[in-house]
Amino acid sequence: MDALELLRLNLLSPMVLAYFLGVAARLLKSDLAFPEALYTALSIYLLFAIGFKGGVELSHTPLAVVLLPALFTLALGLFRPFPAYLLARRFLRVGREDAAALAAHYGSVSAVTFLAALTFVQAVGDALPGFMPTLVALLEVPGIVVALLLAKRKGGRMGEALHEVLTGKSVVLLLGGLLVGLLSGEEGMKKVEAFFVEPFQGALTLFLLDLGMVAASRLSALRQVGFRLVLFGVGLALFHGALGVYLGLLAGLGVGGAAVLGAMAASASYIAAPAAVRIALPEANPSLYLTASLAVTFPFNLILGIPLYHTLAVLWGG
Amino acid sequence: MDALELLRLNLLSPMVLAYFLGVAARLLKSDLAFPEALYTALSIYLLFAIGFKGGVELSHTPLAVVLLPALFTLALGLFRPFPAYLLARRFLRVGREDAAALAAHYGSVSAVTFLAALTFVQAVGDALPGFMPTLVALLEVPGIVVALLLAKRKGGRMGEALHEVLTGKSVVLLLGGLLVGLLSGEEGMKKVEAFFVEPFQGALTLFLLDLGMVAASRLSALRQVGFRLVLFGVGLALFHGALGVYLGLLAGLGVGGAAVLGAMAASASYIAAPAAVRIALPEANPSLYLTASLAVTFPFNLILGIPLYHTLAVLWGG
């Protein structure tokens, strides 16, 4: 499959189309709106299901196989805040707090970007290690912690923010789901796969419809913040994405796994990081980091990034 | 199958029984109540899923096959407000605004009635063209616009109401789902059918349970408004239903398709129309149009109408 065909394949999946539909609905000022409870319910379902599937896979994967990918993912998590922080200071010319806030977002991971990449790679037909969700859990937290440390030297609400990160609902659901899957194994999977596995992509489609609406309502903020933020969000995604693909191949994840790790590395958090940053760095401007993460980097990855990282993985490792 | 057997088949489906259960729960003053978010979530799911399935079907239907049914459906949409308006003025003796409000409701379509008819026809075993959901989308809007034009000659909040109709959530979900289905085709269907297709009838059952409760809480209003409204709602359903069956056969939809088009034509809107009417015609009495549409025409079609239109289709076209 060539790059254009990949792009087409990605653009015409129900998930990406539903995202566009959401954007269109908001731009047309439709009264379509998801109740907050539906949004929360879908995100609880998706996060737990990702974790659970990862756990079940892990239950029949030898530790030796996971070790290297896990270490590389951890390294990615610890490293990524630095380029983000520097780029924010130098290129966006924002203050310490805003830079650290952006670093926290680009140091963590977007579970939905991960899922979109997974779906894409499966549609392409590549083999894929089963433990990828484990890596998502590993990538989520460390970057946020590093970024907060970058901003604060002394006291403040650091402790509270750390607690918020570690016990935040996305971490609890991902890691908790992982444990439940790990302990209940294939036996458990058989009982609940008609709920957590089969309808999963459809639920994701509905979630992306809502996410499209949320992102579109950020577009006006984008106009205020300016074009530099677009460059920042895309540039960082490309750099982190390439790095992720490279490390993924090095870690032996194969083309499919490397493409997914690339998409994970390229993504920016919009669940765990905002909550932590709002507490630890209240002076940072939410408009900046939410717009960058949600209205620039997320759609870029969803639409162009994922096929790109895949092409890169084929090029370097195929 | 004879008419009585059809009626039994219809009455004993889980959907219709769930509707009765809802009515009973309300009459018994049970504290059973659906959270608003659940009601909204189910309606988002149902509308998007109908559209999506229609779109996928459309993706492998030649345009020529759809053209005639589409034109006839459009004609139905443009025509139906007139009998409704006249009957309301002459027989119910209500004012212009109330008549136009009723015309808007009986000029649009009830998605749930459509679904119930679809389920019924599938249970009977008739062949059915796949693009029927496309027709629902076509039938939803024109009648409302015509009816509003009937009421207003000059200005007012016409523009706003039109915007409300065209970007209302039911239109966006139906048409949007259709586009998503059309573009992602069978490939997309495979990914999400475990969510949007297989559990569909069960979700509809739950929705009808709630609808039964809503309708029952309108029954006291019915007593106030009087018996004429029952005649109005049933008479109009029968006339429009027969017309729909006839045009359906003419358009080559076959017995099954004609029965479904009949049920669609016989139905009255209770999502798109009320929202538009409340804005464009605030003087019109909501008790009148909501009661007619929800507590008369909807249950009539659900229980007796659908098997009747089917019998008619067999009679005329079998």
Added chain:
Amino acid sequence: MDALELLRLNLLSPMVLAYFLGVAARLLKSDLAFPEALYTALSIYLLFAIGFKGGVELSHTPLAVVLLPALFTLALGLFRPFPAYLLARRFLRVGREDAAALAAHYGSVSAVTFLAALTFVQAVGDALPGFMPTLVALLEVPGIVVALLLAKRKGGRMGEALHEVLTGKSVVLLLGGLLVGLLSGEEGMKKVEAFFVEPFQGALTLFLLDLGMVAASRLSALRQVGFRLVLFGVGLALFHGALGVYLGLLAGLGVGGAAVLGAMAASASYIAAPAAVRIALPEANPSLYLTASLAVTFPFNLILGIPLYHTLAVLWGG
């Protein structure tokens, strides 16, 4: 399978693990929380689905087969409030109102305990009569009524409370679902099983995650109320559970059915009873009955009780 193996099988099911995850999330002070609408939606779904499945089974079960189990279940419902009341008065030394309130809870049944027992017995591989959900519906109401009569000799809000019990949402959904299933039979089942049957255990897993959080937030209340309440909740469960197993074997339910009836008898209500008690006995202390039912008896049954009642059933009837 020996008792330890059974315990392991039970502890490592996704449902029980999800419950522990919920407890852990609350103890870690995670911000994870289910929207109220999600909790309500899941409980509506679970109750209706239990009833529906029971009804479909009943539709092809001869009345003679159900009669004895039904009578024995009714007897259990009428009897169980008395030991609960006496134990509360003598051992916990609480007043009349509190004792009657506890009796109402231990005279009714917990649908989720029933489901957990059902899942467990199916995993073990025992045969199981299909009409067990019918028995849940029978066990839910009588005990509450008896308990309220124990407390009140004259007037008060007895009538209102009785209405609350009989038209409460759990009764309406269970019995209503039963009727829908009974009338629509296997035909109806085919239409909706992809919604009400296949994903059922997964939905139950999510529900138990929430229940774990709710129970954990009761743990501090437990410390105040004291250790006697733990003995009360466990002792009563064991006594009622053994009685249930015994009667189940006597009624010819077989080992599997007797184990499930044991778990039902051992359980305490936390949906129907609290609502009724709060109205009929406002002087009773909610902290007492909610803590006993939710933070003592429920987890005891879920974790240890169910395998125990099964072992007992094997011992006495295997």
Added chain:
Amino acid sequence: MDLVPLKLVTIVAESLLEKRLVEEVKRLGAKGYTITPARGEGSRGLRSVDWEGQNIRLETIVSEEVALRILQRLQEEYFPHYAVIAYVENVWVVRGEKYV
């Protein structure tokens, strides 16, 4: 503009009481009411979203006389056993004559 000075009575109570409170205030002379969902903490501890059912916050605009009647009734009938708080304040209401 006709602004009529009236009393706004606010009652926060466990949601189980909704049906009864609505009947009470209507019986005692209120022409309408508005309810918002709520949660809270007081002398009886946390009333959480989940289990014991949440609270409701019921507001009704009434004449001073009706206000006093409602509060009296609450104090006698509901305060002893239920989680309730109630207070009254002064408001100026558009077309206020509708509500007395």
Added chain:
Amino acid sequence: MDLVPLKLVTIVAESLLEKRLVEEVKRLGAKGYTITPARGEGSRGLRSVDWEGQNIRLETIVSEEVALRILQRLQEEYFPHYAVIAYVENVWVVRGEKYV
């Protein structure tokens, strides 16, 4: 501490009006507003959670002048046809100068 005496205008209306009411109050001078979901009963009967859409409860803190303008507008434009109730009361606001 700087507490500024201002007016709190509360509007309860059918939720369909939300977009229009928000535009109105902003156009008439409000610097902000807070909305909570509500349901209720009045002269037009029960406005239930389900069907006709619920009510909203809109609050805005404004100067007396703006308050009167808003109430005037409501009385003329909305009271005849829609389910609406509106009232005003006195509040003391932290950093109140932000809201005038």
Added chain:
Amino acid sequence: MDLVPLKLVTIVAESLLEKRLVEEVKRLGAKGYTITPARGEGSRGLRSVDWEGQNIRLETIVSEEVALRILQRLQEEYFPHYAVIAYVENVWVVRGEKYV
């Protein structure tokens, strides 16, 4: 009837602050509080239902002294960085002695 004149403090804030605000008001002397979900718009733009988390509307009935302490604390600690609005008004409370 015993109606005690007290202060009703209302705080509208981003919902992320809920836990902290509850701790603050309790620490400063409030005996209880009521929270309703809310959304709104102010100087920091729209606080939508979806993303940034909605607002909460926290009410607490307290003595004048406690009211001033709470508002003081809010002004110093929360107004600079968070989306918050706070005001106080006079209410008459049934069995008001419970709340001081």
